[in-house]
Amino acid sequence: MPLIPTAHILRSAEDGGFAAGSFNVILLEHAQAILAGAEQAKAPVILQISENAVRYQGGLAPIAAAVREQAVRSQAPAALHLDHATRFDLIREAADCGFASVMYDGSTLPWAENVRSTxxxxxxxxxxxxxxEAELGEIGGKDGAHTPGVRTDPAEAAAFVAETGVDALAVAVGSSHAMTVREAALDLPLIAELHAAVPVPLVLHGSSGVPDGTLAAAVAAGMRKVNIATHLNRLFTDAVRASLAADPALVDPRRWLAPARDAVAAEVARLLAVLGAEGRQ
Structure with missing residues (x-):
């Protein structure tokens, strides 16, 4: 199926009251698993490649081409998104590679500079x-919107969107990047306030640490894009460890990558149901 615009997925999420699942791709197996999970759930999905993943791969174009080809061969409606880009040259390259959306991260900059650059x-x-998509949280803070304890102010968020013209906003409501345990407590009343104050879709980063019930409640309160990376990476790695432990003689990477890919696909399908996206294809 041809790639579809991220804007189309987010518009459908807002109209339908669900959240788009946005999952990070590092290896080709991630893309295959995410698309397989979306097919199982009959849900749209956003495949996102971060600036860190680009650095790991040694460039954007090769991994982007591989992900795009997998998406075209899939039956799942999928969009291609650049995540946490801080470099304008990378954003230009993403445009050349056919990305439908980018997340520009100026959250560590002072307010005026973040507004100007965004x-x-x-x-x-x-x-x-x-x-x-942009990010706002701690003004000028080292870790931006995901410094522990930081919360996005609805009035500041509305002003930021008005001054920058961004199409989606990542907000600080209690989640944190790279959590390996799912025990984050989100500020659900704040999400509802932000949803009422901000005229663009809200994005939850650091969702790997959020329990299922809280994710569903965040969607009900108005969250429309949910980013998940570490949680899937942990499942992927756990499956690899289990395969290698079960058979220490394994040398063919396909024998231990395939179970990891299957584990992630099953979890993507399950999470899309939690987000209310199941059957929204």
């Missing part, structure tokens, strides 16, 4: 039909 990126992307 507005510039947004104007450039909009000229090319690319959706822009």
């Amino acid at each position: 507005a510039e990126v947004t104007a450039w992307c909009h000229e090319r039909g690319i959706l822009v």
Whole structure:
């Protein structure tokens, strides 16, 4: 199936009251698993490649081409998204590679500089039909929107969107990146306030640490895009460890990568149901 715009998925999520699952791709097996899970759930999905993954792969174009080809061969409606980009040259390359959306991360900058740089990126992307997600939380803070204890102020969020023209906003409501245990407590009343105050879809980063029930409640309160990476990586790694422990003589990577891919596919399908996206294809 041809790639579809991220904007289309987010519009459907807002209209349907569900959240789009946005899952990180590091290896080709991640893309295959995410698409297989979306097919099982009959749900749209966002495949996102982060600046860190680009650094690991040694460049964006090869991994982007591989992911795009997998998506075209899949029956799942899928969009391609650049995650946590801080470099404008990488955003330009993503445009050349056919990405439908980018997340520009200026959250560690002072307010005025974040607004200025985000507005510039947004104007450039909009000229090319690319959706822009941005992040706001701790103003000028080291870890941006996901410093523990930081919360996004609804009035500041609305002002930021108005001044930058962004299409989606990642907000700080209690989650944190790279959590390996699912025990984060989200500020659900704040999510509802932000949903009422901000005229663009809300995005939850650091969702790996959020329990199922809280994820569902966040969606009900107005969250429309949910990013998940570490949780799937942990399941992937657990499956690899189990395969190698069961047969120490294994040398063919296909024998231990296939179970890991299957584990992630099953979890993607399950999470899409938690987010209310199942059957929304």
